[in-house]
Amino acid sequence: SAVISQKPSRDICQRGTSLTIQCQVDSQVTMMFWYRQQPGQSLTLIATANQGSEATYESGFVIDKFPISRPNLTFSTLTVSNMSPEDSSIYLCSVERRQGYTFGSGTRLTVV
């Protein structure tokens, strides 16, 4: 299955600042997916990122808050903007392969 390198693995950030999370895949993929997992909850899809086009956001998520870049077929970034304590979550990227979906190791974000 695909290997995804996600960083940072964790961060503690001040409210009002922004954090950019990076995911690097070991092979080319058409779509990359970004998820949020709030404390004690399951995963919720934030957006789908296609190379060369604007990301598609799910209901409740907007580009101004979660801008996404997809400059090529192996890389994507998710920025959490103007953070508040409610943004404290684990953020994960994912790709789909023949063997199913593979996830990055996650970014554990704490906003203080």
Add this chain to the structure above:
Amino acid sequence: KQEVTQIPAALSVPEGENLVLNCSFTDSAIYNLQWFRQDPGKGLTSLLLIQSSQREQTSGRLNASLDKSSGRSTLYIAASQPGDSATYLCAVSGAGNMLTFGGGTRLMVKP
């Protein structure tokens, strides 16, 4: 809209027990179903993938079944070990390559 439910939400068993985790989904038009394991604060590790045309998949002590018509899947763990302690997540893939997750089952296997 697809909804995925996992029962039980939490489970504590003594080491060596065989156990069954349940997953149900409301829309049977799925491409596949995948079981994941998540350790606290970590990412997801894929355990088993069942295509919509398949009935079950096995890997070591794990066996997952799929009954698409009734919207159910089970994950069977044989001879549980303390190292199996984790949260187990069921997810179904449907239109738009979208994965919908269940709420997970938190498993604790006591030595």
